[in-house]
Amino acid sequence: MTAGLSLSPFDAAWLGSVLVLMTPLLIAGAGELISERAGVLNVGLEGMMLSGAFFAFYVAYLTGSPAVALVGGVAGGLVFGLVMGALVILAGADQIVAGVGINLAAIGLTSFLFDQIFGGQDQVIVATLGEAPIPVLSSIPYVGSALFGQDLLVYGAIALIVATWFVLFKSSWGLMIRSVGEMPQASRTAGISVAGVQWAGVLIAAGLGGLAGAYLSVVDVGIFKEQMTDGRGFLVLVAVIFGRWRPWGLVCACLILAAADGLQLRLANVTSVPRSVWVGLLVAALLVAGVRWWRRRVGATGRGALAVTAASILVPGGLLIFNPDVHLPDQLWRSLPYLLALSVLAAGVSRSRMPSRLGLQPLRHEG
Amino acid sequence: ACGSAGELNSTEDESALTVGLILEGPKNDKAFNESAYSGVLNAAKDNPDVVLKSTLENRHSTQEQTDAVGTLAPIVDVVVAAGAQFGPIFDVEAPKFPDTKFVTIGGYPAKHHDNVYSLAFDRVAAYVVGAIAVELTDSKTVGFLGGADIPPTNASMAAFKAAVADADPSVKVLSNIVGDFNDVSKAKAATAAMIADGADVLMSYLDAGVVGSYAAAQESGKDIPIFKLDLLECDAYPNIVGANVGDNTAAVETMLGGLATDTLEPAGVTIFAGLEDPKLQRVDLCPRYAEDPVVADLAQKTVAGILDGTIALPEEALNPRPEGPYRLGIDGPVKNAG
Amino acid sequence: MATAGGPSVRAHGDATVALELKGITKRFPGVTANDGIDLDVKRGEVHALLGENGAGKSTLMNIVFGLVAPDSGEIIVGGKRVTPHGPQEAAALGIGMVHQHFMLVPDMDVIENVALTSTRWPRMLKRENLRSELDALATAFGLGVSSKALVETLSVGERQRVEILKLLYRGAQLIILDEPSAALTPTEWQSLTAFLRTMTAEGKAVVLITHKLDEIMDVADRCTVLRDGRVVTTLDVATTDKATLARTMVGRDVSLRGSRAAAQVGDVVLEVEDVTLDEGGRRLLDGVSLQVRSGEVVGIAGVSGNGQNELVDVIVGLSRAATGRVTIDGREYSDLLTRGFTAAGGALVPESRHSEGVALDLSIWENLVAKELTRFTRHGVVDMAAARRHAVELSAMFDIRSPSVETGVKKLSGGNQQKVVLARELSRDPRLVIMFQPTLGLDAGAIEGVYRRINEQKLKGAAVLLISYELDEILSLTDRFAVMFGGRLGPMMTSENADVERVGLLMGGGR
């Protein structure tokens, strides 16, 4: 084993794959963030994404245009958004139960339609939305093509997050949305239609969920496959929680999820974890610690948090120094993000940021 | 496609050998499942007695697969199932239906049953692919991209790596199992990663996912020779070297044909198909490489070496041999009997 | 003055009148909350609304603010007849209201909370502009609060200032404050007064709903007293005094609806010693001491929100006092939740019947045995037959009118629901009975039944603590009583021949 420090998994290709893996999460996450900020937990997101993936694929197949297909994807998500809104907002049904129902219905519907429409013929591959490299930037050596040589939706997703941040925190719409998820009584006395805002939230989440699904089917690969969203909808829910209901938090969460996924792709068959991974972990831990220190000033952190920080620095540090020959199972890498999200919840950090009416039925008798 | 109820009754006569096919994925996946499906259709064409009565597709979980076996076993003469997990399922289900015959391609039955016919590929063609890959690489780095983490994937990877090590130990092998034969986007990301890590020849051991490998290779802007799995399609991507073919179609066709003509004897003997019979397993080259004397010659020599035993394959590249009787090659002598 | 949105009020008729109400009537099922109310509020004055709980003050102002539609009557703002539909329209008319419970989003900062009410259509938040406007307003009216602070980090007083800033920002000319001092510290009240003076100096009008006489004397120009939905009188504060106000508020011919039974007074049952309770830096209970003896009914009078809820929670064990101790028959009981209290022989008829007294979705018998499950349980299994039998007995005893004990409590009338609570609590032969607003929302017949139960318990030798916002009830049923104000318990008084004027003063925070 050579002791040299190669950056191997953390290279341009990894960066590029992280961007691509992150894009559908970001798109759907932006919508889900808005919906959750308005108090609606959209457990049916997985189904909406799946529906978007299918309808985008079908539209692409009919029209041959990936761009029109994206519209089809949005429409596919919206179909279930309407169902969700009708059940949850109009009828006051339980959000989680409605979401579970929507997921099952979407799996059933898309599988069935796919079977009916495409079952008898050869596998259909539709044209995908090509790359749109940004002229000058994409020719930067090393990272240029990874960062700036992607398809339009990758940039779109980032723009979307900026837009989400802007809408939520810089515009009067954002105030309405946040106040509805936080304190609907206050919104009502301010003359805001709570149901209207929640409808908007649900439909935005559904439409963007559908778009994210469309990304999977017609932008990335040009193929539809039963249940191809493969739990990404749930992952988005995790990312929104993990990101503490903030756009930049969401970006960080999606980055971590996608980075872990990209890393796991790369590490899958390396016999022992390369040193650079420990370096990466150490850098990440130092970054987190640094941000915390900077945000809260020194001393403001509790003893438990301090211990966690110390451990998260010392462990990879030690591993870096001793560079042991470890092969961690892929499964651990894959579950790492969920374990992290769970600990964030348990640490109670997120609770304070959680929209206080999230997941709850609308207040009925509020004046 | 498999007809309505009315049709079924009319074709059912005494001598017919009715077949039920179970597939883990869709029958039009242009890959593993589709080729098994074609095998049944071919067998039916060859032998008028063979009638495909019904096809159950997309049976992903063990539970669904078991149910599918239970559904078909009572209503057909032969249940054909393609995929590794059917071995253990047949171990349990076959004795319940003594009058039905069970054929698995790639399954791993652990028990001996008189009505189970099993054919598994010893994935040695991957060795040939590995040898050619060493020949083609300039960067001295080659890549193996696997689908689901299942035996054929791991065995092929082992054979591929062995070939590279034998031919030129200084060539590096990158390998990655993405977890799914059909997840195009993951395959794309993984392929891009490999290319970035320097691989300039790839074995893409995927089904529908191979499209992702093509896309990544094209986006990389480099000219990356790619081997694919099973069906040879030389136009899907400009630089397909060839296909590592474990011919499901032929395997199903052969097994069904043998059953129809009563030449497949004895039952319960697991067949391991290597390169003995090119109909079953081989490396197909696209014209550009088939006409390249160096590559074609290398391929031929490697196959010959494997067949005459001068090239020894590592144990991980071969199927674990069962406790019961088995034979190497469809016509090979029975080993381990009694 | 910088004002955004909403036309300012230009008076056409009497330029000095900001708001005029004529014959406002509002009926709720069973109550007439406002009964032909006439009222005028002048520009530049602080007009106080005084009245006991339930007199109809909030309803009246909700009507003005467009939250409640009146059955009849006219609202005249700036000389024009208006009918505001919803807060937006009221705001456009220059009317602003600060609710008793703040309508602020805790997760947003001050600027955002202000902006929330001011725009309907999507637009960019010009935070800097808003901030300078707010800061200007804040300095002009002496409402120091950092406009970048998150509301959840603000104290109650600061939150109130934010509420007021919201109104000022929208150009309110008439500001309604519903019990603004309920949660304020004295210093915070001082700065509020200062602000109110600035307001009136600006020519704006203020309606101040309050129960506190000092505050009225302190800041109001005129005071309208409501009783049972009607205006009793409007007084000029300069020419009146607290005693008069108190008398007008409560000093009716006390209709002694209940009557006191004479009973043998025994040992001390409930002893509350110097109990203090703090929450979020506020002192909710301040050195409360109290004794209730067997065979007597002790009353706690006072306006709601002066610590009664907190005291009851401490006594029954739902919250833990910071200092002091509570004993029943000399024993402390420390179990959290009400188990220790119940085991020590305590019974509680809680204030909020629907949220604390019964489980509406459950049947009568289930509600009746809810606190005594163990009595009907053997090896973890409930003896349904016995429980039902018990319930049937109780229903007969307490005259719960329903088809059967299987009937859902939701389907009963308020009086019968209260009977369910009484039956459950009193059938255990308690040593101590706490009755908290036991006749709330009941009709005459049901009220009489409750009073009978109180006397019955007293005669049986139980100690009864009656907490009520209705002075009638206290005066006619209790043997001794004290007034609670601002978390403190006033001096004990004998109920017979009590000095009503003094009681009124104490209820308003006077001495």
Added chain:
Amino acid sequence: MELALSLAVVVCALGIAMIFVVVSGVPPAAGAGAFIDGAFGSQLNLAGTLSKMVPLTLVALAWIIAERAGRFHVGFPGQILVGGLFVSVVALKISGPSFVHLPLALLVGAAGGAVYAALAALLWAKRGVNEILSTLLLNLIALQLLAWWVRYPFHDPATPLALTPAFPESVRWPSLLRDTTLHWDVVLIPLAVVAVAYTLNRTVFGFRAKIVGSNLRFAEHAGISPQRVGTAALVLSGALAGIAGTSLVLAGNVPAMSEDFGSAYGFTGIAVALLARNSPIAVVPSALLFAALQQGAGVMEGTVGLSSSLSGLIQGLMIIFVLASTTVLHMWRRRRDSRRDVAANEPEGARAR
């Protein structure tokens, strides 16, 4: 009223499904015939339906227990998996006579589900973490845990598949009907239904859960701790899901554990409970219907070529209709109650005659 609504839901969902059947070119009668035949037509098919009922019933009951105490969680998939994971330890590391081994495995499986649910319960009771979010995460973690489990520590070295070694006969549910998938674990259906119905309706725990679930504040006033009751309910719920996992592993057809054994039941079980309107007894017909849908649809594909994905569609439709119908019921009740409220506010004497 509720029964009628539930029936209406089923009829509507099946009616819509029929439209799809017709669209796909199969005569409805043939489709329906094939479906009924597939679900109930032969001993084998009936056995398939009944054996699918077991996990569905158990998960539905698990949902009902938690729901009764006002706790909604979606952790069944994870709890099933962890239940199975625990079972595999007992099955493979311990041996003994069947009458000890199987009950022990059952207990340990229940414990596995319970422990996994307890994680969510503790997070909720002690840290206030919403149990829906935590169970969603725990499900994803359990999937990875199991994938690792069957590949590394409990992998059968004799097979290249991701499979544990075969479980000994002593720990497996004996077959009830020879050569079918029906095992003796079907007795769990009546046992669990009765046990849950009894627990909820007769025991103190059930009573307390009901009180907590219907009015939290009242429960506190009655001396009942919502945290304690909620935790107990979640843990019991997890235990039932764990038993469902046990059943899937020990009465499954392949006598070993793979990573996909619990996939289909975690969420469908919720649908079963919803259609049953959270009544433990009504779970039986509801589970029968869902099991028949799954079983029948599979066979239908074999006999008339109708895609088996139809069953997923029907199940999804069913949930949506159940929710919609519940709403109709609520609205209807509310309207009725508000009329009554007006009446209730009239003086008592006027009504009490």
